[in-house]
Amino acid sequence: MVNAKIMIVDDDPDYIKVIKAILEKEQYTVVTASDKTEGMEKIRAEKPDLAILDVMMHAWQDGFEMSRQLKKDPHLKNMPVLMLTAVENRTGIGFKSTAGDPTWLPVDVFLDKPIEPDVLLAEVKKLLSNKAENGTGI
Secondary structure: OOOOEEEEEOOOHHHHHHHHHHHHHOOOEEEEEOOHHHHHHHHHHHOOOEEEEOOOOOOOOHHHHHHHHHHHOOOOOOOOEEEEEOHHHHHOOOOHHHOOOOOOOOOOEEEEOOOOHHHHHHHHHHHHHHHHHHOOOO
């Protein structure tokens, strides 16, 4: 999707800077937020084509809660959500097997940090392509 807008919500400013640089190099427009509240406000205002969320922000479950809010909102539910997190490294608990579950973890893709740029870009392109093919949007 040409000129797609991507929202990154993560409480680590250094990680935001790295992911933003990777995406902008590929000509994506990037909007950022450092927590769930700011992220939801900016998503409603900016209407991005894709959201990349961390799990553990100010509270350990912020990313989970945000993904549920997005998928319950009739205006936002079709926006692809990519969860990019180090939660398994920090807690030893894996969540990949529950990714996509509409109640527990309603995200389209769940990836672990650290991530290789080519892996991230491939997933972003796939999600945006699927969105364009399905004609869904917010």
